[in-house]
Amino acid sequence: MSVDPSAPIQRYSDGERITHWTVAILFVLVALSGLSLFHPALFWLSNLFGGGPWTRILHPFLGVAAVAAFVVMMARFWGYNRIEERDRQWLRQWRDVVDNREDKLPAVGRYNAGQKVLFWVLVVCMLALLVTGILFWRPWFADSFPIFLVRLATLAHAAIATIVILAVIIHVDASIWTRGSIRAMMRGTVSTRWAMKHHRAWAQEKMKQG
């Protein structure tokens, strides 16, 4: 018996997709407003939010909303992202990954090691951004903390945000590079062929389930 390689497989439910894009939209807004306050060369981005004071007012609220949405997504995807031995092997073979030699890699489950690393980087960084952000959120909280802590939090917030933005840039690069990924997150389905090429172990599991 053979399977139609073009047959669609459900990869993301409606709820998963809506959660992902909610996080994505809020992330873009919070990143743009944060960057405008981080580097003078990007201060013009504050115009997108109604000017400097409005950017300053909105950024922390957008941040809290982004973290809240992220926590929902985190809860949904937590179980899929445990790092296994085959993930370590996948990471060791990163040259095969970037050179499109996927056939040489160990069979990938629902997520590959790169996606899992992104997940854990975001889990740690988003929560750290929330904590450091509250420490210097004016006018509400900053005055309650010693100045040393405020300074440390400000520096850490900027550094951690840089890591998150880099991680998301790589995430977007990879989704453009791996054709069908954006469709998967937009429409929810992938072809059997796509699943077998990129997530063989997951595809086989899905097949078994019928």
Added chain:
Amino acid sequence: MSSLQSLDIKQRSATSSPSPSIRSTVEVAKLIDISKCIGCKACQVACGEWNDIRDVVGRNVGLYDNPPDLTASTWTVMRFTEHETETGKLEWLIRKDGCMHCEDPGCLKACPSPGAIVQYANGIVDFIEEHCIGCGSCITGCPFNIPRISKKDNKAYKCTLCSDRVSVGMEPACVKTCPTGAITFGSKQDMIEHATERLQDLKERGFQNAGLYDPKGVGGTHVMYVLQHADAPQIYHGLPRDPHISPLVNLWKGALKPIALLAMGAAVLTGFFHYVKVGPNDADADEGEDARSKKAGMELGQEER
């Protein structure tokens, strides 16, 4: 209001290109001689009067300090310290607290809003409140804990060194009003010379450690103190011994900014050129002709059996 002396700007917050600076001006300074201060607070009153701001009437907290701290509406406040000398003598140290107008201002360095903080060529550091976004970075950057954000309008305020008066050749209001001559104003050079005379006098009177407070950690200041005990500035209500911009602030506003932006740009370009080199990773392009996809189908079939 815009900055008053548009031709005489040395530094401007969140601006990397040069500011208007063809004219060179004499650097000014205010010298506060703590040994001459009687704590009358006339300077506090003159400050509020000239700048036309009235703080709310507060509560007595059991100290002469009144109000007990700087606020958005109180730009200078007298700090009273009862200091016991080694010989058991009481000295009442009264320090006029307010912006020190650092040559290397931490507030200006930290400020993200272009032109919200300027340093004039004469050394005065001024907040241009109409460009202030209320983020409080100036507070994070200041080594002297001076700027205050108003609860009314969320803008940061502090002593202007009466930049409006100085720009038309007048001395600051506090200097004008001081009844004992404890506060003087002029070119920084003249003020240093004046301080030298004062220190000589103090030393003759037994204050061996008298000295000028013009801390080098912030490049010197345009508000300087004559201290009877310059070896221990902290006894003057916590005047920092070696003020400087925190290394955390320097890292945040120094190395991190270009590194972060370069890294982000590099990530985007790496992704783009990676795509240019290896092309898309496209499973569905295999359709029809790729043997591997057929094999995939077969494997699936086997698995299903």
